[in-house]
Amino acid sequence: MNLTEKIARDIRVVLQTLEYPEVPIVIEIPPEPKLGDRSCTIALALAKPLKRKPRDIAETIAAALPQLENGYRVEIASPGFLNFFFSDEIYHALLKEALDIGAEYGSSQLGLGEKRLFEYVSANPTGPMNIVSARAAAIGDSLVKLQRKAGFDAYSEFYVNDTGKQVKLLGESVRARAAEVQGGIAEIPEGGYHGDYIIDLATAALAEMGDQVKVISDEELGRWSADKIMATQRTILQEYGVEFDRWYRESELYDAKMPQKTLEKLRSAGHIYEEDGATYFRSSDFGDDEDRVVVTSDGRPTYYLPDIAYHLDKAERGFKKAIDLLGPDHHGHGKRMQAAMRALALGDDFLEIIIVQQVNLMRAGIPVRMSKRAGEIVSMKELLDEVGADAAKQIFLSRRWSSHLDFDIEAAKDRSERSPVFYLQYAHARICSIFCKADGRAYNTDHLNRINTEEERNLLRSLSIFPDVVASAAMQYAPNRVNSYLNELATVFSQFYHHCRVITEDDGLTSARLAMCRAVQIVLKEGLRLLGMSAPEKM
């Protein structure tokens, strides 16, 4: 039962009966409980086409709605809002349902089982992951969970660029450091990697391969190093609580000759030409600013070709939509990929690009200067070790992905005792504690009529909103809405907690209030799960 849909259905029927023009029906949550449990602005939207006053239209619609028999009453507020107030019976039924289905509460079939693939992080295996990766990981992971809850068949992938020029450079850098470890001088190549982790890799390579390090090719050494880095990335992400359904290696594409096949496909469609010895894709025919090289004049494919192949493969594996989370430094890439998708006739809405904006790392208000060249970066691992996964995720997931956010390490740590994530977890732990204190007294729904304070009613209202929040967060890729909602729920619960004693001599009232607590516990736990955060039972 979805209360919002119920109202939308009733309004739709009324609009048809009255033969009003078809306009989208939008149901909202009023800004405060006094204004009702749900509201609709349909009368405002109909004012123009009907050439009548919004208030008159609202009254006509209200009169035609099956209010009492469907468990609500309607008030009209200026300039023409239809405000819906649910009956106690409706709320009690909803509470019973939530208790009955538990963690399934809030799930829906909006996605109709559509197969979707989320690709995120996809950090190059040439160095430590940075803070933007941590942000993307938190968002991507939550999006997949949200979309699954909303009925999509959603999956996650981490694409690994384990071939190409950068990997060769990685190999050269490691070789240089290996020479240094053995007492020589490190001659790190132009554009190579300087970080200390290269020394660690060199040491590990020497330990594992001995003098073989000197004779294998740059590519082989680079590939070996990339594998090590990739394994580390996987471990760090696991500790962060983010697991991928698949790590898809660029080299797998080559093994399956997919870049070549993709090139031929584009060529036979007439989108490929040669110039100055290089092979170009005519991407400007499909919205790109200029044509792009897909094979260089010395015969190497650029990153672009296998990436097109990868996306073609996503479509061929049956995904109806591919959603890529990209860093701000790759936003130019989006246009190119869209151009390729069009050239391959995959449709304009197959690929959706989400640019996860940058993170300005601060420490006590002072920007932390990050220089990749000098290897002076705060890695994702260092960040997580310092502030903790839950606190970091909370910061990332309380903002829209499009916001350029300031992440203050000291603030994240200093406030850790009173941080927003603790507020949510505390509410959950507090409920667990109540059930401990209840000492075997169970909740039940036989005495819900004992629920009648303002705080209790606000709590029911908040609980009823959860399915709407999940749906909108999933459809609009907005995990931050779940975070906002959970904060609101925790606040309303705290108010309830302070005004309504749960465990009393009154068995009927106790059982009803325990039922409320259980429902809040279910939603808090499920909400935290959707955000990838833990829900401790004790704090």
Next chain:
RNA sequence: GCGCCCGUAGCUCAACGGAUAGAGCAUCGGCCUUCUAAGCCGAGGGUUCCGGGUUCGAGCCCCGGCGGGCGUACCA
């Protein structure tokens, strides 16, 4: 130059095109003999960068500025 993103309270950020623009932090003042005070109650704090436009209604959409960030490779 061109392209993308951002500009909201002292700070960090919210706000499906809707009602009096909200939270947290910070500041100030109350509340622990009662289920977790990591909490609750209250106060102060705003020209939503500026100027036009669309709309019954704009922080949100469109145009033009200003400011900041990023991108503009035969790197990824």
